[in-house]
Amino acid sequence: MDRSRLLRYLDETLQARVGADYCPNGLQVEGRSEIRKVVTGVSACQELFERARQAGADAVIVHHGLFWFGMPYPLTGLHYRRVATLIREGINLLAYHLPLDRHDTLGNNAIAAKALGLGELVPFAFHEGHSVGFGGTFAEPISPEELVRRAEAFYGQEALTFLHGPDPIRSVALVSGGAPKEIQRALDEGYDAFISGESTEIVMNVAREGGIHFLACGHYATERCGIKALGDHLVETFGLDVKFIDVPNPV
Numbered sequence: 001m002d003r004s005r006l007l008r009y010l011d012e013t014l015q016a017r018v019g020a021d022y023c024p025n026g027l028q029v030e031g032r033s034e035i036r037k038v039v040t041g042v043s044a045c046q047e048l049f050e051r052a053r054q055a056g057a058d059a060v061i062v063h064h065g066l067f068w069f070g071m072p073y074p075l076t077g078l079h080y081r082r083v084a085t086l087i088r089e090g091i092n093l094l095a096y097h098l099p100l101d102r103h104d105t106l107g108n109n110a111i112a113a114k115a116l117g118l119g120e121l122v123p124f125a126f127h128e129g130h131s132v133g134f135g136g137t138f139a140e141p142i143s144p145e146e147l148v149r150r151a152e153a154f155y156g157q158e159a160l161t162f163l164h165g166p167d168p169i170r171s172v173a174l175v176s177g178g179a180p181k182e183i184q185r186a187l188d189e190g191y192d193a194f195i196s197g198e199s200t201e202i203v204m205n206v207a208r209e210g211g212i213h214f215l216a217c218g219h220y221a222t223e224r225c226g227i228k229a230l231g232d233h234l235v236e237t238f239g240l241d242v243k244f245i246d247v248p249n250p251v
Contacts, residue, residue: 001034001035001036001238001240002033002034002035003027003030003031003032003033003034003035003059003092004033006035006059006234006238007026007027007094009237010026010061010094010096010230011025011026013106014096014099014100014103014106014230015099015103016096016099018099018130019098019127019128019129019130020127020128021097021098021099021127022068022069022097022098023065023067023068023069023095023097024065024067024069024095025095025096025097025098025099026094026095026096027092027093027094028065028066028067028093028094028095029066029083029086029087029091029092029093030092031058031059031086031087031089031090031091031092031093032058032090032091032092034058035058035059035092035240036058036240036241037055037056037057037058037059037240037241037242037243038057038058038059038060038061038231038234038240038241038242038243039051039052039055039057039059039060039061039242039243039244039245040060040061040062040227040228040230040231040242040243040244040245041060041061041062041227041244041245041246041247042062042063042064042220042223042224042227042247042249043062043063043064043220043247043249044060044062044064044065044066044082044093044095045082045247046078046081046082046085047247048060048062048245048247049082049085049086049089049091050085051245051247052091052245053085053089053091055243055245057091057243058090058091058092059091059092059093059094060086060091060092060093060094061094061095061096061227061230061231062093062094062095062096062227063095063096063097063100063108063223063226063227064095064097064223065093065094065095065097066079066082066083066093066095067095096230098127098130098132100223100226100227100230101132101133101175101176101177101223101226102123102130102131102132102133103226104121105229106226106229106230106233107226108176108177108222108223108225108226109124109132109133109134109174109175109176110134111225111226111229112154112155112174112176112195112222112225113134113135113136113172113174115150115154115225116147116150116151116154116172117138117139117142117150118134118136118137118138118172119136119137119138119139120136120137121134121135121136122134122135122136123135124173124174124175124182124185124186124189125173125175125179125182125185132175132179133173133174133175133176133179133182134173134174135171135172135173135174135186135189135191136171136172137170137171137172138169138170138171138172141168141169141170142168142169143167143168143169144163144165144167144169144193144213147169147172147193147213147215148161148163148215151195151215151217152217154225155217155218155221155222155224156221156224157217157218157221157250159215159216159217159218160199160215160216161213161214161215161216162203162204162207162208162213162214163207163213163214164207164208164210164211164212164213164214165192165193165207165211165212165213166192166211169192169193169213170192171190171191171192171193172191172192172193172194172195173185173186173189173191173193173194173195174194174195174196175194175195175196176196176197176219176222176223176226177196177197177198177219177222177223178196178197178198178219179196179197179198180196180198180199180200180202180203180214180216181200181202181203182194182196183196183203183206183207183210183212183214184206184210186212187206187210187211187212191212192212192213193212193213193214193215194212194213194214194215195214195215195217195222196214196215196216196217196222197216197217197218197219197220197221197222197223198216198218198219198251199214199216203216218249218250218251219249219251220248220249220250220251224246227244228244231243231244
């Protein structure tokens, strides 16, 4: 598959040019123009690139890319080594950040919400006017313990929890990754529980005093499902050879 065709398809499907982000979405490092083998992963790092090289990848697609607005520009140290590996091997690097959080079928939050059993999904939490997460309701309310069980089973990681909300739980909001402060928005909008990837010091007291459940299920863990779904989608749509490479991160 020609790189320009793949890039155009991904940019359009994920609406990569819609709204502001913390990084450039799309092609970050140019490699060979013909793409036969694709590796997907959550976060750009040296281990992922080395394993992609060993797998014979022509392109790597990630959720967390190499370049972020405000970071230092000089290509030195580990940043140089990462870019040099890609250029030396002719491997393309494509990254999609918020577009892969907000997408209603391939996105981290929509997939997780449906896997947890939530229905009637609505956009939740906005960045520069565009939604990032989703909120939903259970057809049959569940206990806090059941929500924790489902979340840990889906994300594959033990959750840090502050369970101070109602029992049973009828509604949950989700924003994958590092969005713990959205607990206040979830509280203001009347959700019984909020799930994100990370926590922060203020969360425990907000949950306790506000009467809401909070689950931090891991930044990496909560953003694994979207990039995997995107790879599966490319296999089904174009017949590309796609391999997901897991570089687990407990944070």
